[in-house]
Amino acid sequence: DVKVTQSSRYLVKRTGEKVFLECVQDMDHENMFWYRQDPGLGLRLIYFSYDVKMKEKGDIPEGYSVSREKKERFSLILESASTNQTSMYLCASSFTGSYWGYTFGSGTRLTVV
């Protein structure tokens, strides 16, 4: 069964901490994405990557950075966590040409206190 695995289901961090969210896919997909989901706002794209070591800003990149050193792994970094970054974070991957779009991970519920 193909998978996108996010390292943590729930995280609680303090304001100002540096936070790492890890995502690994086992499908050899070239495209990977980080979204956050907030009530009434749907899924908003933070960053994406179409290849190893490549990254592009999405719609809401402020306060975030990413790293893609290997094809299967895409990390989201909150440089200095703030309470407005409390959210559900979803990682997704796809291969170019897939008719079903993205395969999503189960999400990480991050609470910043």
Next chain:
Amino acid sequence: DQQVKQNSPSLSVQEGRISILNCDYTNSMFDYFLWYKKYPAEGPTFLISISSIKDKNEDGRFTVFLNKSAKHLSLHIVPSQPGDSAVYFCAASPNNYGQNFVFGPGTRLSVLP
């Protein structure tokens, strides 16, 4: 401004009846559309897709209709079952390359026994 809109945040339907979820988009470049279903504490999963060369696509109890001139699509679930209770996201892309999807805010469907 949201390019993909789902104007009903929630919908309740009796078991066995039809559920109709609506989605409107503003970008005339969108050419490929998906519906995803999301249960709590899980990532969204692909449900059904439609390309702009079609106006209807069926998969079992699920049918998606596309009205390109009105920039409107709808998802019909017949008959609705309690297990269909979830949040449904509409997504649109200018192509079916597996990239560049824009998501709507979602509609929470509750199917009542």
